[in-house]
Amino acid sequence: MRLITDIKLDYKDVLFCPKRSTLKSRGDVVLEREFTFPHSKSKWKGIPIVASNMDSIGTFEMADSLNKFEMLTCLHKHYELQEYVAYSTYDEFFKNSIISIGTAYEDSAKMVYTFDMFPCLQFLCIDVANGYTQGFSSFVSKIREDNRDLIIIAGNVVTSEMTEELILAGADIVKVGIGTGSVCTTRVKTGVGYPQLSAVIECADAAHGIGGHIMADGGCINSGDIAKAFGAGADFVMLGGMLAGHDECGGEIKHRDGTNIKEFYGMSSHVAMAKYGSALDYRASEGKLVEVPCQGKVENTIKEILGGIRSTCTYIGAESIKDIPKCTTFVKVTQISNEVFGKNW
Secondary structure, three states: OOOOOOOOOOHHHEEEOOOOOOOOOHHHOEOOEEEEOOOOOOEEEEOOEEEOOOOOOOOHHHHHHHHOOOOEEEOOOOOOHHHHHHHOOOOOOOOOEEEEEOOOHHHHHHHHHHHHHOOOOOEEEEEOOOOOOOOHHHHHHHHHHHOOOOEEEEEEEOOHHHHHHHHHHOOOEEEEOOOOOOOEOHHHHHOOOOOHHHHHHHHHHHHHHOOOEEEEEOOOOOHHHHHHHHHOOOOEEEEOHHHOOEOOOOOOOEEEOOEEEEEEEOOOOHHHHHHOOOOOOOOOOOEOEEEEEOOEOHHHHHHHHHHHHHHHHHHHOOOEHHHOHHHOOEEEOOHHHHHHHOOOO
């Protein structure tokens, strides 16, 4: 048994310290970043915020809306090839879309056909709940060997050692976060996890040291948390719950006590496992179902998010998202402050 006694922090545990700024307006902040990825050598430019590949979030409709902001959508892995064909309305529709697969053979086969059909696709997310299982890095290495030009995202992990291993295996971006999502119950069911802010700081340091990138996945409940993820070193930030309940989300509109709602659930919940035939006797649910009031068009929420990040930048003197880490000084919030003002203050 080993015990780590260093303090580890979540987003709620810190605040930005304001600093002198030369910015005259929030409108002067540059939100786009341009990346060149270490293995594929491909380039991408846009706002590095990503819609999660949950089936209620990572939809074609979400991709269509976020594409207008030059933001990414990680499409859920349950779409079939014919659905891609039916929804592709113009040549570059999928230019800011990410294909998701697991580690099964049929996932790899579907990936090949999809990329052949839509050459504008350049991102692939190899997505598993536990990136520490034997053979995962070998699978990433095999996909890289067969697909030299793809921008490969792999995860999820929360430690520097595994971040380095996946990048050395061929991942351009490592997805960071275990048990952090609002509808994920992994920490409760298994006792496994890592405070997200510390995970992002440590994994970003490891990735950047060998030329790779990370994507912070989960734990953001407001625009300030997204800014904190960037401040901690995240190159990309993935959102699920913050985008739930919008018109572009999957699922039917239901009525509860005079309110229109949509269901939002974890992909390891009983709902998802029953839907996709993965409910097995030896497997426990590690997600929950919540009902979210309908939020209307997602573009309104996106504008609020981007406005919040712009405001963060003006407070700390960062001229762009890329500059946020070098302008960041975090102040640790005391336990008393959390108890008095609430965990989200």
